Amino acid sequence: MDAWTGHEVPTLPGRATPPLLFDSARREAAPTTAGSAATMYVCGITPYDATHLGHAATMITFDLVQRVWRDAGIAVTYVQNVTDIDDPLLERANRDGEDWVVLAMRETALFREDMEALRIIPPQHYVGAVESIPAIAAHVRELLQDGAAYTLDDGTGDVYYSIAASPRFGYESNLSRDEMLVLSAERGGDPERPGKRDPLDPLLWRGARDGEPAWDGGDLGPGRPGWHIECATIALGLLGNRIDVQGGGNDLLYPHHECSAAHAERLTGEAPFAAHYVHAGMIGLDGEKMSKSKGNLVFVSRLRGDGVDPMAVRLGLLTGHYRTDRQWTDDVLKAGEQRLARWRSAAAAPAGPSGPGLLAAVREALHNDLDAPTALAVVDAWTEATLNGTGDDPTAPALMAQTVDALLGVRL
Numbered sequence: 001m002d003a004w005t006g007h008e009v010p011t012l013p014g015r016a017t018p019p020l021l022f023d024s025a026r027r028e029a030a031p032t033t034a035g036s037a038a039t040m041y042v043c044g045i046t047p048y049d050a051t052h053l054g055h056a057a058t059m060i061t062f063d064l065v066q067r068v069w070r071d072a073g074i075a076v077t078y079v080q081n082v083t084d085i086d087d088p089l090l091e092r093a094n095r096d097g098e099d100w101v102v103l104a105m106r107e108t109a110l111f112r113e114d115m116e117a118l119r120i121i122p123p124q125h126y127v128g129a130v131e132s133i134p135a136i137a138a139h140v141r142e143l144l145q146d147g148a149a150y151t152l153d154d155g156t157g158d159v160y161y162s163i164a165a166s167p168r169f170g171y172e173s174n175l176s177r178d179e180m181l182v183l184s185a186e187r188g189g190d191p192e193r194p195g196k197r198d199p200l201d202p203l204l205w206r207g208a209r210d211g212e213p214a215w216d217g218g219d220l221g222p223g224r225p226g227w228h229i230e231c232a233t234i235a236l237g238l239l240g241n242r243i244d245v246q247g248g249g250n251d252l253l254y255p256h257h258e259c260s261a262a263h264a265e266r267l268t269g270e271a272p273f274a275a276h277y278v279h280a281g282m283i284g285l286d287g288e289k290m291s292k293s294k295g296n297l298v299f300v301s302r303l304r305g306d307g308v309d310p311m312a313v314r315l316g317l318l319t320g321h322y323r324t325d326r327q328w329t330d331d332v333l334k335a336g337e338q339r340l341a342r343w344r345s346a347a348a349a350p351a352g353p354s355g356p357g358l359l360a361a362v363r364e365a366l367h368n369d370l371d372a373p374t375a376l377a378v379v380d381a382w383t384e385a386t387l388n389g390t391g392d393d394p395t396a397p398a399l400m401a402q403t404v405d406a407l408l409g410v411r412l
């Protein structure tokens with residue numbers, strides 16, 4: 001499917017070095033690629049409701065990864081998926097008496113508009129689960145032939161992955177088996193289902209059910225894909241056996257990214273699937289994680305409809321470090337609006353303190369595991385000095401505007 005339209009990103013003078021990013025598997029910040037090219041796969045939306053600020057924060061996080069890589073002269077190949085068939089989509093469509101295809105198309109279109117408004121650099125490949133079904137089914141058949149998967153003998157045609165086929169299972173999330181059991185039940189798994197070899201085995205293929213859409217699976221019979229194999233297949237097909245960054249919110253640490261990695265590594269015989277598993281913190285409202293199932297959502301489109309500048313939303317979401325779970329409040333938005341107005345005044349000043357000095361400090365902050373709060377503080381200090389009339393570099397205001405545009409995605 002089509003991604004959204006991008007904006008021109010200014011090229012900055014000089015060059016940054018590739019950043020350090022925190023890898024959930026190693027539990028430490030480590031340098032990303034030393035080469036001249038990088039690959040990134042980010043888990044995108046399940047389009048049954050509008051884009052909320054949690055989705056936006058995660059997309060902004062990986063937009064920063066892309067921006068710092070580009071600033072380091074690295075050519076980035078970025079893939080993002082759309083889970084345009086899965087249980088939550090069908091449940092919502094049934095609840096509302098709507099066609100699930102129309103629902104998915106509408107919410108995906110709105111997501112694209114929101115991404116464009118937030119100035120998120122689009123992925124080169126924006127890929128739906130449905131269009132990937134032939135490739136996914138082929139992978140499931142391969143795993144069956146290889147003895148890494150099995151069909152449940154209850155007549156449903158459901159196929160499961162055997163985690164016993166992945167001796168390293170658990171290396172990505174670093175969780176105990178008990179923790180995995182709890183999260184599996186909470187996040188779309190079915191540890192209680194009878195007949196599985198291991199309660200943690202994830203679904204690869206769901207056999208056709210009455211009233212549910214189904215696709216030809218060849219020897220698998222008709223059905224639809226499981227969630228984790230969807231992302232493994234899309235990433236492998238477009239980015240190869242080893243990727244630099246596998247990204248998403250920290251709600252995907254387990255089971256989603258653990259199982260995607262297990263599938264991919266078994267299929268290719270290469271490990272680790274991702275050099276960095278990068279997880280963004282959860283955005284919450286009123287003390288709870290923002291989620292469609294809880295209904296405590298602030299939609300990007302709603303804020304846009306209210307006339308809020310998307311750049312203020314972006315600044316609001318960048319106020320906290322990307323890995324921190326944090327709350328969205330009216331004050332966060334107000335602070336974003338005030339900061340945006342101050343930065344805009346300073347960018348229009350005749351002179352300010354050293355532009356190259358500012359650029360170097362912003363680069364250094366982002367280099368260190370995307371430390372956006374420090375980058376914001378650096379620009380704030382430069383802004384205060386400029387508005388106080390300190391500094392005599394007449395090229396600094398233009399360079400400041402280019403810096404925050406290119407590296408933070410904030411257009412002044």
Ligand code: 5CA
Pocket residue numbers: 042043044045046047053054055057058081082083231247248249250251252280281282283284289290291
């Ligand atoms: N389609 C799957 C991924 S393959 C999915 O998780 N969809 S989603 O619509 O639930 O979330 C889309 C992306 O936003 C995922 O990367 C998810 O981790 C992230 N996300 C979801 N809720 C939040 C939140 N409250 N805060 C931050 N990120 C979130």
Ligand code: ZN
Pocket residue numbers: 042043044081231256
């Ligand atoms: Zn995914």
